[in-house]
Amino acid sequence: MTPDITNQIKELAAPLAEERGLFLVDLELKTGSGSELWVYLDAEDRGVNLDECADISRELGFLIDAHELITAKYNLNVSSPGLSRPLSEFRQYPKNIGRVIKIRYKDGEETKKVTGKLENASQEKLTVIETLGKEEATHSVPFEAVIEAKIVPQI
Numbered sequence: 001m002t003p004d005i006t007n008q009i010k011e012l013a014a015p016l017a018e019e020r021g022l023f024l025v026d027l028e029l030k031t032g033s034g035s036e037l038w039v040y041l042d043a044e045d046r047g048v049n050l051d052e053c054a055d056i057s058r059e060l061g062f063l064i065d066a067h068e069l070i071t072a073k074y075n076l077n078v079s080s081p082g083l084s085r086p087l088s089e090f091r092q093y094p095k096n097i098g099r100v101i102k103i104r105y106k107d108g109e110e111t112k113k114v115t116g117k118l119e120n121a122s123q124e125k126l127t128v129i130e131t132l133g134k135e136e137a138t139h140s141v142p143f144e145a146v147i148e149a150k151i152v153p154q155i
Contacts, residue, residue, distance in 0.1 A: 012063045016056045017041050035074040040081045044091045048080040087149045093121035100152040105145040114139045
């Protein structure tokens with residue numbers, strides 16, 4: 001899929017998500033035995049439900065076909081990003097305050113990692129409390145320095 005087609009699909013998907021209080025996180029095409037278009041949606045203050053994904057999938061599929069953006073056979077999958085995908089939008093951070101997060105970030109020329117409870121999230125910095133045995137360390141990570149951040153599932 002060319003970047004132009006990807007951008008066109010994003011332009012179709014974003015308003016459909018926004019109508020339901022959601023936002024577009026990512027869009028990707030997976031090829032192999034068949035083409036799959038994955039559209040990942042999230043909400044700032046809640047989860048994404050199955051009915052919302054189904055509605056957006058129907059509407060987006062219709063729009064992609066009407067605009068003839070993908071002419072070959074493909075499967076369209078609309079879902080929330082899930083825990084395995086990195087956080088990619090700032091809007092995903094505030095609802096994850098209090099959860100354990102693993103962040104890889106740039107500190108000058110070095111790449112550093114920290115895992116701990118996300119204490120606070122602002123557009124300027126993320127505050128993470130790392131537990132080191134019986135001690136705690138507070139890390140302030142500039143948001144623009146984040147390379148990758150993932151929520152760590154807790155059981």
